[in-house]
Amino acid sequence: MTTWDALDIALMLGKIVVLFAIILTLAAYMVLAERRILGWIQDRIGPNRVGPFGLLQPLADVIKMLTKEDMIPKAADRFLFSVAPAMAAIPAILTFAIIPLGAPTVFFGHEVNLQIADLDVGVLVFLALSSIAVYGVALGGWASNSKYALLGSIRGLSQLISYELSMGLSLVPVVMLAKSLRLSEIVDAQAQMPFIVYQPLAFAIFLVSILAECRRIPFDLPEAEGELVAGFHTEYSGMRFGLFFVGEYINIISLSALASLFFLGGWRGPLLPPILWFFIKVALFAFVFIWVRGTLPRLRYDQLMHLGWKFLTPLALLNILATGWWLALR
Amino acid sequence: MERIIFYILAAVTVIGTLCAITARQAVRAIVYLVTSFFALALIFYLLGAPFVAALEVIIYAGAIMVLFLFVIMMVEVASPEKLAKPALSDWWPALALVLVVVASLTVLVAGQAPPVPGAGAQTVRQFSQVLFTRYGVAIELVSMQLLFALVGALYLGRRR
Numbered sequence: 001m002t003t004w005d006a007l008d009i010a011l012m013l014g015k016i017v018v019l020f021a022i023i024l025t026l027a028a029y030m031v032l033a034e035r036r037i038l039g040w041i042q043d044r045i046g047p048n049r050v051g052p053f054g055l056l057q058p059l060a061d062v063i064k065m066l067t068k069e070d071m072i073p074k075a076a077d078r079f080l081f082s083v084a085p086a087m088a089a090i091p092a093i094l095t096f097a098i099i100p101l102g103a104p105t106v107f108f109g110h111e112v113n114l115q116i117a118d119l120d121v122g123v124l125v126f127l128a129l130s131s132i133a134v135y136g137v138a139l140g141g142w143a144s145n146s147k148y149a150l151l152g153s154i155r156g157l158s159q160l161i162s163y164e165l166s167m168g169l170s171l172v173p174v175v176m177l178a179k180s181l182r183l184s185e186i187v188d189a190q191a192q193m194p195f196i197v198y199q200p201l202a203f204a205i206f207l208v209s210i211l212a213e214c215r216r217i218p219f220d221l222p223e224a225e226g227e228l229v230a231g232f233h234t235e236y237s238g239m240r241f242g243l244f245f246v247g248e249y250i251n252i253i254s255l256s257a258l259a260s261l262f263f264l265g266g267w268r269g270p271l272l273p274p275i276l277w278f279f280i281k282v283a284l285f286a287f288v289f290i291w292v293r294g295t296l297p298r299l300r301y302d303q304l305m306h307l308g309w310k311f312l313t314p315l316a317l318l319n320i321l322a323t324g325w326w327l328a329l330r
Numbered sequence: 331m332e333r334i335i336f337y338i339l340a341a342v343t344v345i346g347t348l349c350a351i352t353a354r355q356a357v358r359a360i361v362y363l364v365t366s367f368f369a370l371a372l373i374f375y376l377l378g379a380p381f382v383a384a385l386e387v388i389i390y391a392g393a394i395m396v397l398f399l400f401v402i403m404m405v406e407v408a409s410p411e412k413l414a415k416p417a418l419s420d421w422w423p424a425l426a427l428v429l430v431v432v433a434s435l436t437v438l439v440a441g442q443a444p445p446v447p448g449a450g451a452q453t454v455r456q457f458s459q460v461l462f463t464r465y466g467v468a469i470e471l472v473s474m475q476l477l478f479a480l481v482g483a484l485y486l487g488r489r490r
Contacts, residue, residue, distance in 0.1 A: 080357070132387065153403070
């Protein structure tokens with residue numbers, strides 16, 4: 001490996017700190033945006049009391065969560081109960097390490113990649129992290145030692161496993177077109193044309209799968225409040241619940257970022273600076289997430305499994321075959 | 331630098347595995363084992379095999395252990411009692427296995443066998459070229475075997 005000079009390490013640390021701040025701010029404001037947009041969709045006002053346009057609402061929420069009583073049920077497995085929220089949030093945060101935010105830029109005479117780690121196996125790392133994210137849901141519900149939480153986490157486990165499959169398979173055509181697993185090369189391969197043009201089907205499958213991976217309406221069965229109180233995080237309160245909550249929103253942002261990387265050409269776009277383009281695309285996907293939540297009802301459990309295993313997965317497999325055929329004949 | 335990271339990871343792997351086999355509760359054992367898989371994956375990465383590292387996490391930590399967790403979560407609800415301390419008679423198969431492992435390790439270390447030459451695989455592209463050309467037939471055989479196992483499991487589990 002290469003030798004490390006102090007400037008490199010400082011740059012790397014700087015990048016990590018900046019990215020961390022950006023993610024947390026975005027996640028906090030994503031919550032506010034969701035509440036305002038849902039209010040708009042449902043023809044009501046939404047939170048607008050704290051600060052101008054309610055812009056300080058996230059701050060108030062954080063203070064509320066930090067000062068709430070932290071409850072651990074008597075029958076809970078204390079160790080796993082306290083570790084589970086972190087297990088839910090960490091993979092979502094780690095995903096940002098592989099996302100290229102913009103074109104390489106020059107800072108202080110140093111060319112800086114706007115990406116923390118440009119790994120050769122970027123796509124696989126993303127899949128690995130999303131498969132690890134299951135543990136937070138599963139262990140959180142199990143460690144609570146409560147019926148509703150356990151039911152929620154078993155549902156969550158089976159849902160996440162099922163949709164991981166179709167999500168992974170829908171990325172195979174993208175990798176076939178880009179001929180690389182490296183995320184920066186996937187973005188480069190879309191210099192002429194974003195992959196959504198060649199792979200609308202893969203895009204649709206990926207979009208539905210990431211909705212399910214985020215456990216959002218219409219796929220929010222693990223926390224279906226009508227039947228399971230709050231599902232796997234029923235017993236959580238205070239900042240532990242906050243971590244689950246923020247983790248979910250960070251997950252939405254990271255999956256939106258990946259969707260725009262894989263199908264919309266990432267930071268590529270005319271006129272505007274790359275980072276702004278990337279932000280616009282991510283915001284677009286985030287808006288779709290909120291819009292879907294405001295529009296669709298929840299699926300029934302058997303419909304959920306049916307959709308994943310009998311529709312999306314075979315479709316994704318057929319799409320891989322078709323793409324291979326097309327690539328071979330071209 | 332890499333040496334220090336390696337020793338930390340190695341310690342995590344070993345301690346994680348030890349905790350996994352001594353844990354009384356199956357779910358905790360899974361958590362320890364997953365920790366050890368994670369550290370192992372990072373060791374693979376340090377050794378210059380990022381592909382294997384990613385697969386280690388995706389397959390072992392992300393798929394197999396999740397299925398284990400799923401089964402245990404369903405079963406433990408029905409019978410949540412803790413296991414008794416194992417008797418000495420339960421120990422001897424494990425001890426015999428330990429002897430075999432220790433013996434083979436001693437032979438390996440004492441014999442100073444030259445390190446197995448890797449295929450020089452660094453990137454995914456090189457790795458897959460070696461995998462599908464030199465070991466192509468073996469890969470196909472293994473995948474056929476997995477398919478048979480899948481069909482067999484489907485047959486056994488079908489509704490009568």
